[in-house]
Amino acid sequence: MVHYQARLDATFAALSDVTRRGVLEQLGGSDASITDLAQRFRMTLTGMKKHVSILEQAGLVTTEKVGRVRTCKLGLRRLEEEAAWIEQHRQLWNARFDALDKLVEQLKRKEKADAQRKSR
Amino acid sequence: MVHYQARLDATFAALSDVTRRGVLEQLGGSDASITDLAQRFRMTLTGMKKHVSILEQAGLVTTEKVGRVRTCKLGLRRLEEEAAWIEQHRQLWNARFDALDKLVEQLKRKEKADAQRKSR
DNA sequence: TTTACAGTGAACCAAATGGTTCACTATCAA
DNA sequence: TTGATAGTGAACCATTTGGTTCACTGTAAA
Numbered sequence A, B: 001m002v003h004y005q006a007r008l009d010a011t012f013a014a015l016s017d018v019t020r021r022g023v024l025e026q027l028g029g030s031d032a033s034i035t036d037l038a039q040r041f042r043m044t045l046t047g048m049k050k051h052v053s054i055l056e057q058a059g060l061v062t063t064e065k066v067g068r069v070r071t072c073k074l075g076l077r078r079l080e081e082e083a084a085w086i087e088q089h090r091q092l093w094n095a096r097f098d099a100l101d102k103l104v105e106q107l108k109r110k111e112k113a114d115a116q117r118k119s120r
Numbered sequence C: 001t002t003t004a005c006a007g008t009g010a011a012c013c014a015a016a017t018g019g020t021t022c023a024c025t026a027t028c029a030a
Numbered sequence D: 001t002t003g004a005t006a007g008t009g010a011a012c013c014a015t016t017t018g019g020t021t022c023a024c025t026g027t028a029a030a
Helices: A002-015 A018-029 A034-040 A045-057 A080-119 B002-015 B018-029 B034-040 B045-057 B080-119
Strands: A061-066 A069-074 B061-066 B069-074
Touching: A002 A018, A002 A045, A002 A080, A002 B002, A002 B018, A018 A034, A018 A045, A018 A061, A018 A069, A018 B002, A018 B080, A034 A045, A034 A069, A045 A061, A069 B080, A080 B018, A080 B069, A080 B080, B002 B018, B002 B045, B002 B080, B018 B034, B018 B045, B018 B061, B018 B069, B034 B045, B034 B069, B045 B061
Parallel strands: none
Antiparallel strands: A061 A069, B061 B069
């Protein structure tokens, strides 16, 4: 899986731009041409074309040109790998913080015991 | 929520680098100093410091300097928002593809009906 | 057959990224 | 006190990024 890391790179990079997340949002509602998208995001055709290409590269969008208009749709990749990566690390996070919680609990108990010992 | 988009930007960008994902992975196992991390990823201290700063900026890592060593740990942000964003869009994806599936089913049925009509 | 429209590609630009080296500070250890 | 160690910040560098303009192709419409 040499490509796994490269794919994560490309996808997270694609998602790290607010315009591109907006495009995905839009395409979730309905397909759109480059012109549609360029208008909605106040950008030149050329600029939007680049964004769409990046999303396409990451597999998040597919496009097809018929006549002179290129129609963009959501792609076949459904972010499974990215969801899995994030979920895995959320679990790591939680495990570590649970351990921390336990430690804090222990300290609290010890503190209480000390206080009681002192009051005797 | 003006900051919401900026936070997503920062987090996805932080995650889009293979070294930084590696650092998170490492910190999931145990805390580490800048020197530890720089060695493991064959990089100068200065270089690693920058990566750590980016992760810290995104809230994914926290650090504390005691004496001359800065110890890095997993931060308090647990990728909830990012997980939510991805999950929401996975649902959009699935909804659209389910609709597509239904359409295909319809076409298949129609085809079958046509074939039967023809054979009569 | 013009004319308008949708997209494309090359060239350019400023800013951000991912890295380095070098000079410096602060701390720990002998 | 004198080294060695850990990190920091500034400066630099090449590449990438996010955008533009401009010239062009192909298609649709009048």
